[in-house]
Amino acid sequence: MVMSSHAEPEVLLEKVGRAGVITMNRPKVLNALNLTMIRQIYPQLKKWESDNETDIVIIKGAGDKAFCAGGDIRAVTEAGKVGDSLAQDFFREEYILNNAIGSYRKPYIALIDGITMGGGVGLSVHGRFRVATEKTLFAMPETAIGLFPDVGGGYFLPRLQGKLGLFLALTGFRLKGRDVQRAGVATHFVESKKIPDLQKELVDLKSPSAEDVSRVLDSYQSQVRISCPNSVRLFSASSVEGIVKNLKTDGSEFAKKQTETLSKMSPTSLKITLKQLQAGASLSLQDVLVMEYRLSQACMRGYDFYEGVRAVLVDKDQNPKWNPSTLEEVSDQMVEQCFSSLGEKDLTL
Structure with a gap:
C-alpha cells in the first residue's frame, strides 16, 4: 500500500x-x-x-x-x-x-x-x-476586477511622491525591478x-x-x-472625469495609453478609489483599514466585483460588463454609500 x-x-x-x-x-x-x-x-x-x-x-x-x-x-x-x-x-x-x-x-x-x-x-x-x-x-490591479486597492492602499499610496500613488491605484500600472524602489x-x-x-x-x-x-x-x-515620472502630474484632478479630461487634452503616447486603461476599469471602482486615497492621505493606517473594510463589504454587496472576477479570472474573456457602465452614471451618492458605517459590523482594531 x-x-x-x-x-x-x-x-x-x-x-x-x-x-x-x-x-x-x-x-x-x-x-x-x-x-x-x-x-x-x-x-x-x-x-x-x-x-x-x-x-x-x-x-x-x-x-x-x-x-x-x-x-x-x-x-x-x-x-x-x-x-x-x-x-x-x-x-x-x-x-x-x-x-x-x-x-x-x-x-x-x-x-x-x-x-x-x-x-x-x-x-x-x-x-x-x-x-x-x-x-x-x-x-495594485484591483480596479480591473471591480475592487479597490485595499490592504491599506489608502494609507501608503497617497504618501508616495506627487500623484504617483493615485496613478498606480487607478490604472493598476506595473512597476518593475528598480522602479519599485524609485517609487518608494x-x-x-x-x-x-x-x-x-x-x-x-x-x-x-x-x-x-x-x-x-x-x-x-x-x-x-x-x-x-529616485525620480517620479513627470507625466503622472496629469492625475492631479479632484475627480476621475477631470483626470480623464487631462489625459485626453494632453494627447501624448503615455496619456493615450492611460486613457485606454482607465476605460477598461470599473467606473464605480475608479470613483471609490479616488475618494479612498483622498481621504486616506490624512488618516492613520488603522482608520484607513476601518474605511477599507466598509468598502470591501460594499463591493461584496455590489455587482462589479463578481463581474470583474468572472471576466478576468474565471472566463478570462477580459470583457467585463460594468454596471453602471460609465463614470457619469456613478453618482456621488452611490460612492458615499460605500463609505458608510457598518455599525457593529465595522472592523475594530
Missing part, C-alpha cells in the same frame, strides 16, 4: 537563530494568500513580537516567481455569491494582519523578490523594510542572487536594532536615484 505523501504546509513558520522567518509556501499559485495562511501568520507574528528570543522577522515567498501575487479572490467571490461568512472574515482578518505589520515593534523585513500584488503588498509595504530585486513586479514602495534594491547571503547575514545579527538591520541592507543595496 502506498502512503499518500503529506501535503506541504501553506505557510512555513521557522525560527532561524534569533529571527522569525515566514515563508508563503504555495508556489504553484504564486503564493496567493488565503484565510488559513492569515490565521497561521497572525498569531505567530504576535508571539514573536513579545518573545525575548526573537529579534527580527523576515517574510518571503517560496519558489522563484512570486513573493505573493495577491489574496485568494476566487474563494472570496464564491463565498460572496452565496452569502458565506468568508466574504467578511477574509477581509477582516487580512486587515487585522496588515495593521499588526504596520505597528510591529521589531524590525520586519519583507523580501519582495518576484510578483507582489494586492494581498502581497499588504504583507510587505507596511513593514519597516521592503527589499525589491530585479525580479520584483509590483501592482521598496526601501532597498538588492540583486536577486544576493538574497540568500543577505538573509544569512540578517539572521546572524546579534540582538540588532533597526539601525543595524538598515546597515546590512544598505551594504547590499545597489544605489538608485
